[in-house]
Amino acid sequence: MRGFDTIVMVDWSSGNDTGPRPRKDAIWAAVNRNGAAEAPVYLRNRLMAEEWLTALFDQERAAGRRVLAGFDFPFGYPKGFAAALTGSADPLTVWDWFEARVEDTPKHNNRFDLAGQVNLALGGGKGPFWFNGLQRDINGLARRKDEYSNPFPDKRQSEQRTKGAFTCWQMGGAGAVGGQVFTGLPILARLRRKYDAAVWPFMALDKDIALVEIWPSLTVGPAPDDQIKDAWQVQEVARQIAALPEDRLAEMLTVDAPEEGWIFGLGYEAELKAPVLQNDCFALPPGVHWTPVDEALALLQGRLAPVCGVETLPLGQAAGRLLAEDVEAQRANPPLPNTAVDGYGFAGGRGAGAHDLPLVKGRAAAGDAPVVVPSDHAIRVLTGAALPEGVDTVILQEDVKVDADRLLFTGPIKQGANTRKAGEDVDAGEVLLHAGRRLTPADLALGAATGNDHISVRKHLRVGVLSTGDELVDPGTPAKDGQIYDANRPMLLSLIAQFGHAPVDLGRVQDDRSALRDVLDQAVPQADVILTSGGASAGDEDHVSALLQEAGAMDLWRIAVKPGRPLALGMWQGKPVFGLPGNPVAALVCALIFARPALEVLAGGHWRAPQAFNVPAAFTKSKKAGRREYLRARMKDGAAEVFGSEGSGRISGLSWAEGLVELPEPAMQVAPGDPVRFIPYASFGL
Structure with missing residues (x-):
């Protein structure tokens, strides 16, 4: 269809x-x-x-x-009404019944009188409809719900699941759904017949x-x-x-x-x-040409919204997914007061000196139904057992002697010792986890302990990855002089998977605008967001930015960052497109700094800045003012050393590094021992 x-x-x-x-x-x-x-x-x-x-x-x-x-x-009434009114359970017979009897003009309609007639025929004048909104009395229709009697359910099944739903039997007043049905169904019945509508x-x-x-x-x-x-x-x-x-x-x-x-x-x-992104969501403010990194991040954070749908999964299948709705405790944890140790339980504390209590038969273990312990008696209890009725204090088994059926110990011991209160960890109804959180194994344990078995999560964000350029060939293919192997696509696809999203390989396309357009069109039903590498600047062969410009939904962000600088951001048929630089080092840095937090928001999560640490430098650097720089770095003997070359094509430095050293925009001199900001790859989820 x-x-x-x-x-x-x-x-x-x-x-x-x-x-x-x-x-x-x-x-x-x-x-x-x-x-x-x-x-x-x-x-x-x-x-x-x-x-x-x-x-x-x-x-x-x-x-x-x-x-x-x-x-x-409502297009239908609660079960049973259609058959009672028309003799048929087909709800569309009710549409025709109303169309034949409702009189309606711009200033008047007979809905109240007709409701009274139905009440007299079906409910002895006591229902199912109520509320007369006219000044005159109407036989069979009460002004209020006094002495109301309804032979049918008050609400449909769908309305019982809808918060704040009004009943279709109410004919007037605030939320008069009944009046809407009486005046709406006749028109729908005519439109249905005229157009053979479904x-x-x-x-x-x-x-x-x-x-x-x-x-x-x-x-x-x-x-x-x-x-x-x-x-x-x-x-x-x-x-x-x-x-x-x-x-x-x-x-x-x-x-x-x-x-x-x-x-x-x-x-x-x-x-x-879920909001839908607008075509101008990436537009820079008027007059802005060079964008500092922090401003670029703030602009992205403020303009993006979730684009992923929602599904419900069993708790055990939800690890790593983003919560779509808050999760509440279905019951308290622990659900009942329980014992924190192996020992003996009784009521009340005891002062200093010797104490002798008779032991009741049996014991209380985890999972047992609570028993009743008489006053001034004790019972054997095991760790995790619900406290029996008559027990609020537990003494360690190492601190007592048992002689036949009697418990002997020396006080003092405080009332409530070695016990846990009901709800001491979490109360029933308490919000455990908030929407947008990426679920961890510990989160699943908390959800399970509080009675949750299914959970509402965002569907995986489908991220399409496309490489552009005549010079690219796939690994395993013979490369001619002047050609290079496509390193960006496998790198970005694996990045997307490690970020927790669903990577979609869109392949590579040559520097041909028509071919690129076709690939982007084909990507629309496959991906929720598209990452391209190459063609994101403003040259003759930069077709990504050119096509987005033609679509009227593109802005070239010249970001004050090294490596990187040009970042094409736009929309293609409603799908956000991130045009990354073609050089692998710049592509990785821009993907980590800009695309990663943006993708998390698009997926339904929170904007997440990477965790960084101030560490001593193990290098010397004279930095010019103007751009924020990210140097490939790793830790050695407690200090950050950097890769020997800053060239954007030196892919070996990406593999050598364990993270990035971030140097701010102002000019600075870095000497060994100076504090620098180190961002481990692990802070990006890698």
């Missing part, structure tokens, strides 16, 4: 005509066509909304575009137009201060859905809800909330 070209989202209202001036609590709609967002549309009443939708569907169908149209009210999730989505139940509040946060909430939400929802890969959208639309319907995005909230 072909994907959807056009996404439209409609925020409905059961109120009367709201006048010509755009306002909240009205009908708002937004269109996103082929990934391009349009401004929200204000529709002052339902008649105008139906006319607008009809014109939109006509236009899109004539252009051969498939449409997914979302509406923010209705989700009751039908296969094999038509040109699909009608889908979507609640913006599920995935869209607060609106900016200068925007109407409903207008903001419809535009954001349309953007969220348009940004989904075709197969991912199809997966989200695969649900089994034959009668009640479902709410699109339920269970995928974190993924849909």
Whole structure:
């Protein structure tokens, strides 16, 4: 089945005509066509909304575009209502039933009277609907929920899983979902018939137009201060859905809800909330040409956001993954007060002198069900055992004598000695781990100890790696004079794997703009972010920067760094592209300093600066002012020595080194013994 070209989202209202001036609590709609967002549309009443939708569907169908149209009210009722009302469990018969009976004009509709008639027919006038919003009384429809009686469930299964969901039986007042259904379903019934539209999730989505139940509040946060909430939400929802890969959208639309319907995005909230990068996210401020390293890092940190989806994994499979949601303790650790040592337990402390307590039969060991110990008695306890009822103090077995069935010891001993309190480590409900954390084995132990068996994590960030240049050949291929073996691609692919992401080998491409364009196009469905090496400057053969410039989503960052300097940053069909320098040393340094923390944020993690240490220098260096320099270095006898050459093509220095010495931008003289900043490769996760 072909994907959807056009996404439209409609925020409905059961109120009367709201006048010509755009306002909240009205009908708002937004269109996103082929990934391009349009401004929200204000529709002052339902008649105008139906006319607008009809014109939109006509236009899109004539252009051969498939449409997914979302509406923010229930498409079905709780189980049993359809059959009771129409004699059929098919929810679409309810649509037709309403369409035949609802009278609706811009200033008036009969929804309250019709709700009263349904109550009299199905619930003896006591339900299922409630709230009369008119000044006159209506037979069968109470003004409030007093003496309310509902023969059907109060909420659908999907609504029970949706925080803050209102019931569809409420006809008026704040959150009057019932009124939206009464006034919305008749219009959807007409649109369905006119366009032979598919209705989700009751039908296969094999038509040109699909009608889908979507609640913006599920995935869209607060609106900016200068925007109407409903207008903001419809535009954001349309953007969220348009940004989904075709197969991912199809997966989200695969649900089994034959009668009640479902709410699109339920269970995928974190993924849909993930921001989408804008084409201008890498644009430098006006007038900026040379960018200091710290400023470049701050700009990247402030402009990037997660692009990865979310999945739920068994705890044992989540090591090394990035948390998508906070993890809470499902129960306390320890869950009950327990003993910290092998010994004997009793109640209360004891003063100085000799003590003699009768021993109860049996013992308390780890995993045993707690028993009851009478007052002034003792029991044998083993490390980790839950304290039996009547025990709050434990004495070490080395400090006692046991004579037949009696416990003999010399005090004093404090009450509570050698015991652990319930929740002493972690309380139930306490947040253990925060979203964005990369999970360690210790984290998994903590999660398991507190009752977590599955965990919500980000999917792996797919990082495509592409080498460019006529001079490159693959290792194992005969190299002609003037050709070199591609060292960057295997280096960067292994870096990506060690960073914890999923490397995608995009191969190499010659200095041909058309060929490069084809490779980038093919990379879009395979990768979430693309790293290229070579072609990132501004010369005639620098096709990476040229293509990104053509796409209108590129900025060449001339960073005050050595080795490195040019870093092409841009977007290709919504995917961020990092154009690294072609020289291997510069490519590695830029990947570690700039790409690594940026990729972590794109993957759903936190911006992570590498851990550095001040150590004595074992070298002499006269540094000019202007650029921050990174020297290949390693530790020897407690001091940092540097590689003999600073050339960007000296790959042997990368293998020789154990990390980088970072020298700041000002001019400086380094003599042996002077403190320098050393960043081990291990600080980058290598």
